[in-house]
Amino acid sequence: MPRTIAKNHDTKRDAILKAAAKLFASEGYGRASMAGVAAACGISKANIYHYYPSKEALLFDILESHLSELRDRICGLTYDSDAPEDQLRVILTEVLLAYQGADAEHDVLLSATQALPEEKQEILRQYQRDFIYEGRARLAAIAPESVANDRAKLWALTMLVFGMLNWHYKWNSAADADTRRAHAKMIADLVIGGVPNLQV
Amino acid sequence: MPRTIAKNHDTKRDAILKAAAKLFASEGYGRASMAGVAAACGISKANIYHYYPSKEALLFDILESHLSELRDRICGLTYDSDAPEDQLRVILTEVLLAYQGADAEHDVLLSATQALPEEKQEILRQYQRDFIYEGRARLAAIAPESVANDRAKLWALTMLVFGMLNWHYKWNSAADADTRRAHAKMIADLVIGGVPNLQV
């Protein structure tokens, strides 16, 4: 009778994923070693290779798991209100909350994606496009027609707003949920009415 | 008569700095080799070590040169107008223009700073603080008192705005000066009046 897959297979895989993300974030993907990942997991290096065929495969799984979860959360949002401003507030808050606890994965995404072959990078870009388009639609709804109807300008605006979101971990990585909600509100106020009209 | 330092010593040092920045950005600091840096410069690896005692020293010089130039440009700005909005437009434009041609250095700053010892990182953080404070002062001048007089809120606002600036290279690294001016204007319009009042 063949041996079955360990009952904690997925649990262990997730543990490797999380430990590797933290190590890749803190040491850098290129300097971090597979032996270091193993040590962080309390298992042997050879055991890591039981779950992943290569260091690159491990990197890709970290990023794909992270981005697919982000996409599912953002694209699966339901909006109580039809008001464009309210919908923008909902999505901005959800993005910052979805980033909570995923600083390591986010950092690895920004600093190590280029280590992957182009085809893998394209898969990751598709996940990102999926949820960025959700944000773009909310921004188009509040933008003047001169922006909403101009693809390049609308994209620039979208990237500026995601710049605020994606930069957040650099200065507030340990933020709790309430802090994230407050920062999302500040971004929303800023986007909707500018700094002079910040409601804080 | 003793031989003098090569007349092209500084020129060559700058060439190494630029080539290394590009290689570190494209391959990642940890994966990039000193042999690769040497090859990109068309010189021997031993020759690199004549200019820099270690790979880490090379990394630090890339980042310090980059940040000191940024600081000098931003902190050395003179403002024609006393209007806070005009001053904000000037500094936002100057930052995006200062980033032009420095995408590699900017990328290395974000992805490899953690490879430096803490004391070196602190030196780099001081350069960044110097010019971020310039931006913060312009933002305080247009913010409501509830933000301008609250250190935490003013810092959050400042980081949001620098998020837009520092994220720019991710989606528009090849932007020319006019494009950068247009993006700086969009950020300024956004900050001053919100998306509904974008003037484009």
Place this chain on the structure above:
DNA sequence: CCTACCGATCGGTAGG
């Protein structure tokens, strides 16, 4: 004795 380089190779460690 100096600075400016070179080809060759060191001791260790990487991914697998």
Place this chain on the structure above:
DNA sequence: CCTACCGATCGGTAGG
């Protein structure tokens, strides 16, 4: 799930 290794390549340095 481990110890024991490999081909290769790393950052850094030798003599000249």
